[in-house]
Amino acid sequence: xxxxxxxxxxxxxxxxxxxxxxxxxxxxxxxxxxxxxxxxxxxxxxxxxxxxxxxxxxxxxxxxxxxxxxxxxxxxxxxxxxxxxxxxxxxxxxxxxxxxxxxxxxxxx
Amino acid sequence: xxxxxxxxxxxxxxxxxxxxxxxxxxxxxxxxxxxxxxxxxxxxxxxxxxxxxxxxxxxxxxxxxxxxxxxxxxxxxxxxxxxxxxxxxxxxxxxxxxxxxxxxxxxxxxxxxxxxxxxxxxxxxxxxxxxxxxxxxxxxxxxxxxxxxxxxxxxxxxxxxxxxxxxxxxxxxxxxxxxxxxxxxxxxxxxxxxxxxxxxxxxxxxxxxxxxxxxxxxxxxxxxxxxxxxxxxxxxxxxxxxxxxxxxxxxxxxxxxxxxxxxxxxxxxxxxxxxxxxxxxxxxxxxxxxxxxxxxxxxxxxxxxxxxxxxxxxxxxxxxxxxxxxxxxxxxxxxxxxxxxxxxxxxxxxxxxxxxxxxxxxxxxxxxxxxxxxxxxxxxxxxxxxxxxxxxxxxxxxxxxxxxxxxxxxxxxxxxxxxxxxxxxxxxxxxxxxxxxxxxxxxxxxxxxxxxxxxxxxxxxxxxxxxxxxxxxxxxxxxxxxxxxxxxxxxxxxxxxxxxxxxxxxxxxxxxxxxxxxxxxxxxxxxxxxxxxxxxxxxxxxxxxxxxxxxxxxxxxxxxxxxxxxxxxxxxxxxxxxxxxxxxxxxxxxxxxxxxxxxxxxxxxxxxxxxxxxxxxxxxxxxxxxxxxxxxxxxxxxxxxxxx
Numbered sequence: 001x002x003x004x005x006x007x008x009x010x011x012x013x014x015x016x017x018x019x020x021x022x023x024x025x026x027x028x029x030x031x032x033x034x035x036x037x038x039x040x041x042x043x044x045x046x047x048x049x050x051x052x053x054x055x056x057x058x059x060x061x062x063x064x065x066x067x068x069x070x071x072x073x074x075x076x077x078x079x080x081x082x083x084x085x086x087x088x089x090x091x092x093x094x095x096x097x098x099x100x101x102x103x104x105x106x107x108x109x
Numbered sequence: 110x111x112x113x114x115x116x117x118x119x120x121x122x123x124x125x126x127x128x129x130x131x132x133x134x135x136x137x138x139x140x141x142x143x144x145x146x147x148x149x150x151x152x153x154x155x156x157x158x159x160x161x162x163x164x165x166x167x168x169x170x171x172x173x174x175x176x177x178x179x180x181x182x183x184x185x186x187x188x189x190x191x192x193x194x195x196x197x198x199x200x201x202x203x204x205x206x207x208x209x210x211x212x213x214x215x216x217x218x219x220x221x222x223x224x225x226x227x228x229x230x231x232x233x234x235x236x237x238x239x240x241x242x243x244x245x246x247x248x249x250x251x252x253x254x255x256x257x258x259x260x261x262x263x264x265x266x267x268x269x270x271x272x273x274x275x276x277x278x279x280x281x282x283x284x285x286x287x288x289x290x291x292x293x294x295x296x297x298x299x300x301x302x303x304x305x306x307x308x309x310x311x312x313x314x315x316x317x318x319x320x321x322x323x324x325x326x327x328x329x330x331x332x333x334x335x336x337x338x339x340x341x342x343x344x345x346x347x348x349x350x351x352x353x354x355x356x357x358x359x360x361x362x363x364x365x366x367x368x369x370x371x372x373x374x375x376x377x378x379x380x381x382x383x384x385x386x387x388x389x390x391x392x393x394x395x396x397x398x399x400x401x402x403x404x405x406x407x408x409x410x411x412x413x414x415x416x417x418x419x420x421x422x423x424x425x426x427x428x429x430x431x432x433x434x435x436x437x438x439x440x441x442x443x444x445x446x447x448x449x450x451x452x453x454x455x456x457x458x459x460x461x462x463x464x465x466x467x468x469x470x471x472x473x474x475x476x477x478x479x480x481x482x483x484x485x486x487x488x489x490x491x492x493x494x495x496x497x498x499x500x501x502x503x504x505x506x507x508x509x510x511x512x513x514x515x516x517x518x519x520x521x522x523x524x525x526x527x528x529x530x531x532x533x534x535x536x537x538x539x540x541x542x543x544x545x546x547x548x549x550x551x552x553x554x555x556x557x558x559x560x561x562x563x564x565x566x567x568x569x570x571x572x573x574x575x576x577x578x579x580x581x582x583x584x585x586x587x588x589x590x591x592x593x594x595x596x597x598x599x600x601x602x603x604x605x606x607x608x609x610x611x612x613x614x615x616x617x618x619x620x621x622x623x624x625x626x627x628x629x630x631x632x633x634x635x636x637x638x639x640x641x642x643x644x645x646x647x648x649x650x651x652x653x654x655x656x657x658x659x660x661x662x663x664x665x666x667x668x669x670x671x672x673x674x675x676x677x678x679x680x681x682x683x684x685x686x687x688x689x690x691x692x693x694x695x696x697x698x699x700x701x702x703x704x705x706x707x708x709x710x711x712x713x714x715x716x717x718x719x720x721x722x723x724x725x726x727x728x729x730x731x732x733x734x735x736x737x738x739x740x741x742x743x744x745x746x747x748x749x750x751x752x753x
Contacts, residue, residue: 022570022738052698055615059612059615090636091658096663
């Protein structure tokens with residue numbers, strides 16, 4: 001997995017590439033910990049290059065959704081592939097996350 | 110390299126090999142240089158010797174030669190009577206020991222117009238000094254070299270040595286000086302001669318001793334051997350003839366140079382001396398003769414050989430001493446190494462208390478000793494730490510094993526579980542990726558007609574997941590009561606699991622309640638992947654529909670419910686994504702499609718066969734790749750007892 005960070009306005013855009021699973025979810029967690037501790041609480045995850053997400057990965061997304069919501073920030077997802085979207089649909093997570101078609105739409109909202 | 114096992118032997122042999130090379134080089138260099146020097150020295154010595162001897166011979170001959178030269182002036186200046194001439198000759202012979210005879214030979218009719226021959230000759234004989242006239246009867250002297258040569262060249266000259274038979278019976282040489290009737294016209298009047306016995310010359314040349322076996326010989330300007338230690342050769346043999354007989358080119362070339370008046374020092378093979386010899390020759394200018402000296406190389410190089418032999422012996426002795434010294438020193442150096450090696454081997458074998466030799470030296474051995482000491486200390490510490498860590502790890506492992514047993518024990522694992530019930534066949538499997546896992550399955554009868562069954566997957570793996578799984582399963586059993594709907598229990602469990610859930614742990618759960626008499630299933634799916642229904646005809650149907658987020662993710666969710674009817678011999682298979690998302694070594698997923706393909710081949714099979722069929726195919730697919738998620742499967746086959 002590879003994560004690239006980019007700041008657009010006051011939103012941190014994280015692009016996640018590859019597989020997000022048990023072996024590497026802590027990398028994403030570490031990054032999210034740093035951002036939230038620095039009060040960088042507007043985060044957009046670009047999932048266009050995410051190949052697979054395990055339940056551990058989903059847990060991290062859920063955890064920081066809660067943390068950021070509590071801090072009154074925004075935690076958004078965008079550009080999901082069909083496979084990833086299916087996982088979100090099956091798990092019902094589509095209903096609790098803010099999910100956008102692409103980065104532009106997300107940043108505009 | 111040599112198969113030498115000992116370092117000291119390696120050092121010894123290396124050093125000695127180098128020394129041997131150096132020593133050999135010195136010996137060879139010394140031999141060649143000293144041989145060259147010696148040869149130069151010998152050449153210079155023999156040159157001086159030959160020069161001295163030649164000078165001496167020439168002096169003697171020149172002294173004798175003065176006599177006829179003076180006589181020629183006397184005979185040119187005035188005429189003498191027969192008696193006066195005889196008296197003159199007798200005086201010359203009597204007073205000059207080296208002169209064997211003397212003659213005044215006139216041109217035909219020059220002395221006496223009536224006489225063709227006139228040559229008074231005085232010579233030594235047994236009776237003392239004798240006198241005679243040489244004439245046609247005794248000797249036609251006009252034909253002889255001693256008369257003919259000076260007459261033709263009008264110059265004084267030495268004849269070739271010849272054996273004077275009838276005269277003195279000795280080997281002699283004649284020096285002839287012409288005298289003239291008219292000096293301006295060079296009109297020859299006659300020749301005055303002296304004969305020199307070469308016996309004394311022979312003795313003199315033979316007295317030239319060069320080393321033990323060296324010798325000298327004298328040849329004339331024509332190449333005739335004048336004197337030679339071998340008697341046969343000195344009887345008028347010619348050196349060219351000798352060279353030809355021997356077929357010896359070196360001698361032939363040397364002989365040519367000799368008669369030309371050359372001088373040289375050359376390697377030469379003498380028949381008289383065994384071994385290599387050298388030849389030196391130098392001219393006697395006045396006579397055109399050449400003095401040759403033979404030097405045996407063996408003799409003049411004897412000192413050189415002795416020197417080299419001594420050097421060699423000294424070298425050998427030094428070599429042996431050096432050998433012993435090097436052996437002793439290298440043994441001394443390597444002995445502590447040997448001791449260290451033994452100690453190191455002992456340490457390697459596990460004896461960390463092995464005694465190391467005391468070493469106070471600050472050289473490399475001392476440093477090595479210190480290093481091994483430090484290594485021993487570090488190893489001790491390391492092994493102690495390792496033991497502690499291993500003990501701790503073993504403890505954790507044994508605790509995990511216990512946890513695994515406990516986890517396994519809280520899910521039913523006796524099959525068939527309901528042998529008395531004819532309408533349900535059931536099989537399930539749970540295979541954690543680690544010791545303990547976050548998957549769960551369960552099934553139990555709520556009342557006589559209704560069987561509750563569930564499969565869940567906790568986010569993450571390992572101990573945290575297993576604890577969450579245990580909580581989930583306990584909550585389910587504790588909260589479920591008769592007549593409770595699947596959605597109600599899900600909503601209740603979700604709210605409980607959301608309490609104090611800071612880590613956002615959640616569990617996807619499929620919960621179904623089967624009416625075993627009708628095949629009716631009411632179910633609620635909290636974010637779990639869709640189960641499959643395997644129809645009796647082999648069709649595989651995905652049981653779609655999600656009724657909310659996984660349990661623990663979000664509180665206050667109102668879960669919905671769905672229902673489905675199983676037909677006779679239909680099976681339902683609920684599983685976790687550990688199967689569909691299992692990957693092979695190339696990270697290809699097993700996929701749900703492959704599950705469907707497998708299931709459609711097994712519509713006739715019982716749940717155990719279906720489960721094992723999927724597991725076997727999965728094993729084959731995954732191959733060497735590690736299992737990274739828990740694998741759980743629950744298969745229930747409903748049999749309509751009314752039809753059965």
